[in-house]
Every structure is written in C-alpha cells, then in structure tokens.
Amino acid sequence: MKKLAVAALVLGSLSGGAYAHDAGEFFIRAGTATVRPSAGSDNVLGSLGGFKVDNNTQLGLNFTYMATENIGIELLAATPFRHKVGTGPTGDLATVHHLPPALMAQWYFGDASSKVRPYIGAGINYTTFFDNSFNDTGKAAGLTDLKLDDSWGAVGQVGLDYLIDRNWLINMSVWYMDIDTNVKFKANGVQQNVSTRLDPWAFMFAVGYRF
Numbered sequence: 439m440k441k442l443a444v445a446a447l448v449l450g451s452l453s454g455g456a457y458a459h460d461a462g463e464f465f466i467r468a469g470t471a472t473v474r475p476s477a478g479s480d481n482v483l484g485s486l487g488g489f490k491v492d493n494n495t496q497l498g499l500n501f502t503y504m505a506t507e508n509i510g511i512e513l514l515a516a517t518p519f520r521h522k523v524g525t526g527p528t529g530d531l532a533t534v535h536h537l538p539p540a541l542m543a544q545w546y547f548g549d550a551s552s553k554v555r556p557y558i559g560a561g562i563n564y565t566t567f568f569d570n571s572f573n574d575t576g577k578a579a580g581l582t583d584l585k586l587d588d589s590w591g592a593v594g595q596v597g598l599d600y601l602i603d604r605n606w607l608i609n610m611s612v613w614y615m616d617i618d619t620n621v622k623f624k625a626n627g628v629q630q631n632v633s634t635r636l637d638p639w640a641f642m643f644a645v646g647y648r649f
C-alpha cells in the first residue's frame with residue numbers, strides 16, 4: 439500500500455510536470471469557428487424591418503503567447519466569413535464577407551502544472567467587410583452599390599484548454615464581439631445608410647499545439 443502511494447506520488451509529479459502553460463510558451467490552436475450574429479438594424483427602406491444575417495463557420499486560428507503562467511496574449515484569425523443578409527419580407531438580398539481579427543489579453547486559472555486551464559479574456563476587434571454584393575433578388579429590386587463600414591469594438595471571451603500531453607491540447611472557446619456597421623447601398627439610385635449591429639457570438643472548437 440505504501441509502495442503504491444509512493445508510486446502514485448512519483449507518477450503524479452512526473453505527469454504534473456508534463457503539463458505547462460508556462461511563461462514564454464507559444465500555442466497555436468486551429469479548428470472550427472462559427473459566427474452567429476445577434477443582428478438588428480434600423481428599418482430597411484422604411485417598411486422591411488431590420489436586416490437578418492445568417493450564421494457561418496470557417497477555419498479559425500489563434501496564436502497565444504504566455505507572458506506568465508497565468509497571463510496570455512492571443513491573436514484570433516480565420517478564413518473569411520460569408521453571410522447572407524436579407525429582411526423578413528424579402529428573404530436574402532445580398533452576400534457579404536468579413537474578417538474579424540481580435541487581439542486579447544487573457545487570464546488562465548490554475549497554474550503551469552494544471553492539465554485543465556479555463557481562461558477569460560478581453561480585447562479589441564477590428565472587422566473589415568469586403569466582396570459585398572446583391573443577389574438576383576436584390577438586383578431585381580433595384581439595389582446597387584453595397585458597402586459596409588469597417589468596425590472597431592470590444593470582445594469578451596471564455597475558454598478552456600485540456601492538455602493531452604506535452605505538446606497537444608484540445609480547446610473550446612466562446613467569444614462575444616461588439617461589431618457595428620453602416621450598410622450603405624442605393625435603392626433605385628437613392629443612397630441609403632442603415633445603421634446595423636452584428637454583435638455576434640463566436641464558438642470555436644480547436645486542437646492546439648505548443649512550441
């Protein structure tokens with residue numbers, strides 16, 4: 439019994455040492471990133487209600503540098519998100535693309551020997567919209583010249599790393615991003631400017647690797 443306890447202690451300390459989000463460590467995490475807008479906007483063309491924006495999933499990538507065993511700096515990147523935009527009465531009218539890179543300061547709970555590291559983060563997001571176009575329904579309604587303003591906003595995040603071994607981990611994280619824009623377009627030649635919020639939740643399921 440005593441031998442077993444000693445063996446367990448030795449094993450425990452060995453495996454404990456195998457896990458580390460230690461100062462100076464660098465992680466890359468890759469997985470699915472789903473953006474689910476909680477969209478709303480001013481009334482479109484007076485009678486169509488607010489814009490509706492659908493969900494989209496892309497490849498998410500994030501890079502984390504551990505400044506201490508508890509403080510991380512993370513950069514979020516992804517392949518471009520593509521969303522259909524429309525209104526209740528009209529259905530989809532357009533497709534827009536965006537990239538929402540974010541820079542985060544994070545606090546990791548536990549210490550460098552923990553196998554499970556929950557964390558919270560706060561930071562700033564820049565979202566740029568591009569390749570925006572009306573579909574046939576939009577064009578048939580006389581809509582042209584679609585442009586969306588870029589957005590700066592705050593981001594909040596909670597996440598969890600589960601370390602499999604010295605180099606690999608699995609990760610889940612949830613983000614809330616404050617993304618607001620002006621949707622600009624012409625309706626039969628008349629300039630329109632619709633104040634719109636996307637304010638999405640983003641969900642990421644990832645595998646991580648430590649350098």
Ligand code: NI
Nearest residue numbers: 616618635637
């Ligand atoms: Ni907002």
